[in-house]
Structure formats: structure tokens, C-alpha cells
Amino acid sequence: MTTLLPPVAGDRHAPPPAGLLILALLLLAAAFVLAWMRFQPNPPVADDRHYVAMAWNLAEHGVPSLAPPQDAVPAPTMFREPGYPLLLAGLMRLAPATLAAARCDALPAATSAPSASCLAALRLGHGLNVALILVAAACAALAVWRLCGAAPAALLALAMIAFNPKIMDYADFMISESLALALAAAAALLLLPAAGTGRAAWAAAIAAGIACGALAATKQAFLPLLVPAAIGVALAHAWQRGPAPRPAARRYAAGALRGVLLAAGWAAIVAPWLFWNLASFGSPLPSDRAREGEVLAYRIELLEMTAAEYGMAWLWWTSNFGDNWARDGFPEAHWRRFQDHRADGFTPASHDRWVADVAARQATGLSPSEAYDAVTRDYQSRLLQAWPRHLMISLPVLNRGLWVDSLALLTVPCLLVVLALAWRWGVGRFYLFALPGLTGLAVHTGLTNNIPRWNLPLAPVLVVATALAAWRLGGWLRRRRRRHRALPAEGTAA
Numbered sequence: 001m002t003t004l005l006p007p008v009a010g011d012r013h014a015p016p017p018a019g020l021l022i023l024a025l026l027l028l029a030a031a032f033v034l035a036w037m038r039f040q041p042n043p044p045v046a047d048d049r050h051y052v053a054m055a056w057n058l059a060e061h062g063v064p065s066l067a068p069p070q071d072a073v074p075a076p077t078m079f080r081e082p083g084y085p086l087l088l089a090g091l092m093r094l095a096p097a098t099l100a101a102a103r104c105d106a107l108p109a110a111t112s113a114p115s116a117s118c119l120a121a122l123r124l125g126h127g128l129n130v131a132l133i134l135v136a137a138a139c140a141a142l143a144v145w146r147l148c149g150a151a152p153a154a155l156l157a158l159a160m161i162a163f164n165p166k167i168m169d170y171a172d173f174m175i176s177e178s179l180a181l182a183l184a185a186a187a188a189l190l191l192l193p194a195a196g197t198g199r200a201a202w203a204a205a206i207a208a209g210i211a212c213g214a215l216a217a218t219k220q221a222f223l224p225l226l227v228p229a230a231i232g233v234a235l236a237h238a239w240q241r242g243p244a245p246r247p248a249a250r251r252y253a254a255g256a257l258r259g260v261l262l263a264a265g266w267a268a269i270v271a272p273w274l275f276w277n278l279a280s281f282g283s284p285l286p287s288d289r290a291r292e293g294e295v296l297a298y299r300i301e302l303l304e305m306t307a308a309e310y311g312m313a314w315l316w317w318t319s320n321f322g323d324n325w326a327r328d329g330f331p332e333a334h335w336r337r338f339q340d341h342r343a344d345g346f347t348p349a350s351h352d353r354w355v356a357d358v359a360a361r362q363a364t365g366l367s368p369s370e371a372y373d374a375v376t377r378d379y380q381s382r383l384l385q386a387w388p389r390h391l392m393i394s395l396p397v398l399n400r401g402l403w404v405d406s407l408a409l410l411t412v413p414c415l416l417v418v419l420a421l422a423w424r425w426g427v428g429r430f431y432l433f434a435l436p437g438l439t440g441l442a443v444h445t446g447l448t449n450n451i452p453r454w455n456l457p458l459a460p461v462l463v464v465a466t467a468l469a470a471w472r473l474g475g476w477l478r479r480r481r482r483r484h485r486a487l488p489a490e491g492t493a494a
Helices: 018-038 047-061 083-094 096-104 116-148 151-162 165-172 177-194 199-216 220-239 248-281 289-302 307-316 322-329 332-338 346-362 368-385 387-402 408-425 430-447 452-486
Strands: none
Touching: 018 116, 018 151, 018 165, 047 083, 047 096, 083 096, 083 116, 083 177, 096 116, 116 151, 116 165, 116 177, 116 430, 116 452, 151 452, 165 177, 165 452, 177 199, 177 220, 177 430, 177 452, 199 220, 199 248, 220 248, 220 430, 289 346, 289 368, 289 387, 289 430, 307 322, 307 332, 307 387, 322 332, 332 346, 346 368, 368 387, 387 408, 387 430, 387 452, 408 430, 408 452, 430 452
């Protein structure tokens, strides 16, 4: 009977040989140089401004705030999670020239170019993002090595992230995607030894919890990751066969201990953050209800999809070509509302809905925060009441979030194959590795518009699945070739 884990989890394969490590380092160095050469620093825009402003205020005043740079200590705000601003603030303290990045967006975009100090600041920020993406590539390669011990497959996983132009594009923005990718890959990798045996597994469980907590503090959608990660590690350890038989009660107790250690590591990061929110804003919620309500407004808008629009959602949100096929082959009425620049599009209409609903509540005498809370609770109630339709609409929304990287037409089918066959192939620990990426995908599928960049933490899962599929295919081809060579030559006696 195939078990979820090999006989001794985490010890199935020796450490990577020196030659493989050297080649991997050369590939990572080449990827860094290529990425460094391609970027053209631009002043922060949109979400970048939030993260840079929070980082500047943390570095200068020790306060997470979205207030623009100023001498006075600003009031704290928690509209954004603190993970990436803390990292940027650390860079600003280590390299004070990067403080200039917070003032780059004050330049008139059409008339001025960034100063030399701004350019230097932005380049350092981009370099940090590239390094984070390459950390994720290294984690994916190590995971493949632990799962199957095949050097070519490990290098394939590394290259599919390190040289992926769509993934590397995110390094050009001062947003949290690169850090979330690195933390998700690190958490996924650490879950593998956390289910093993010995004291090293206990340390890995704590480290995995810390990585999961840091990921939640970077992207609040990953707060629920604690539950599947702790349960997954506990069950994976309990179900494995060790070198000597152990009573079931002992196995499950040891697995539960690993889950508790993981939860302790998670709490060490998340608990101080939530308590700080509670002390500062009266609520442990990571961000205010305005942000949550505006996101849910989009899902309320999708409930009004027509049958034709529902069918179109599957095509329009598929990879990088579905929208073009929709325009070429279907009437405009079927895909018009999927365009964000249209006033009646799903995104602008959901924003208008949110603004109007909040204004209506404020007209009854509620304060802005009370109105935000009331409308958000109303949206939650409406989605729960319409749960069959909401669930049905979540299916094309799920499809939308899968197409993360430039190779999605290859990686997404490979993921589906490996999810179905990993247990049979003897690499059942892949399910542990997949937990962070799949948890983020599930949360975004159920509650948001699930744009692909929010699922960048799924990229390591996609590339590891593709590398495992290539490993199995390569093994099948080698066996087929050996059988062919073993056949008697044509014309000889049997």
C-alpha cells in the first residue's frame, strides 16, 4: 500500500551534490543579472505608494502609516498588512538613500524625471524584489529534490521561476507580491521536513509556523493557512511508516505535537500584530472594513451575471488569450461588462455600488466606520443567502486565479495531473507543499475577484508539479527505451 510519506520523511534523499548546488547558483546569478538589466525604474504608482509610505513612516517614525512623508509623527493606519513595509523599512534603515523612494511619486509625471537619488532607491527596491523571487525559485528546486531526488527536475523548477518573465515583472513594483511569493515557497518547503521524525522535524515545524505567520502578515488572505498546515503536518506524520512499527496513539500524538509547534511559530508572528491592531483600532482585524466591503461588493455584482456572461467568464478569464478570443468570436454584449474601463463594467459598477451603499447608511446618521461595517455585514449576509449561485460563480473565478505565470498552459494541466496522481507516484508529500498556494487560491476564489497576481504564491506549486510530471514522463520514456532495446532483433529466433 502506498503511504502518504516515504518510510522516513525528509531523509529519502541525500543533500544535493556540490555540482548541482554550483549549477543552481550560477543559474540564480544569471537570472539576477538579466532581471537587473531589464528594469527601468519608475516612480511609485497606485498600490506602490501605500507600501512605500508605510515603510518610510516605519523607518523614520516607527509608525505604520499611510500619511505622506512629514516631520510630525503621523497617526497609525492599517489599511495594508505590515510585512512588506517592514522589509522596505529595514532596507531604508540599512541604505538611507532608499528613503528617497517615498518622495519619487511627488514628481509631475509628465514634466519631470526621477532624480538620481530616486533612481538609486528604486533600483535597490527592485533588486530586493528580484532576490525574493529567486529565493522562491530555490525553494521550489529544493522541494523537488526532496520529493523525487531528480537533479534535472529540480533545475527545471528553479528555471521556471527564475527565468519566467511574467513572474519577474512583479519585481518592477514596490508591492508585496514578491515577498508573499518567497514566504509561501519557504513555508511550503518547511512543511515537508516538519512532518518527519527527530528533533530536526520539531525545529522545522516551528520554522514552518513562523513562515506561515509572516505570510499572513504580508497577505491577510493567508491567515486561515494555519488550520490546514497544522492538520496536514500532524496527519502526514501520523500516517507515515517509520523504520519500526509504532502504536497508532503514539503516532497521532507525535503528529499533534508537530501541529502545536507549527501553531506556536505562527502565533509568535501573528498574535503581536493582531493585539497591536486591537490596542490601536479596537479590532484585531488586519485592515479596516472599507477595504473588505469594497472587495465583497465585486462578488455581489457578479451575482447579477446573465447566463451568457457566466459562460463568457470561463473564456475571458482563461490565461492570456481568452479575452481576445471572446472579442473575436462573440457579440460585445456578452463580454462588455468584463472590461474595467467601461462605466457599466463589473469593477466600476461594484465600486459605485459600494460608494452608494455607504453614503445611504451615512445619511441615516452612521459614522463612516459604522457605515463601512454595516454595509460589509450586509454583503456577507447576501452572499451567504445566495450561496448556491455564489458557489457556481466561484468556479470561473477559480479558473481566473490559476493563470499565474507565462507557462500556465503547461503548468496548470500538470498541477491537475499531479494532484490526482501524487499519492500513486509515491510523492504524496506534494500535497503538503501545495497547501500554502492552494489555501490562498481558495480564499481569493470565495471572497475576491481573484486576479492572477494575488495568486503569485501558487507559482511554486505549479512549477513543482510540472517538474514532477516531467520526472515521471522521463522515467516512463527511459523504461520504454530499455524495453525496446531488450526486444530480440528483427529476424532472429525467439
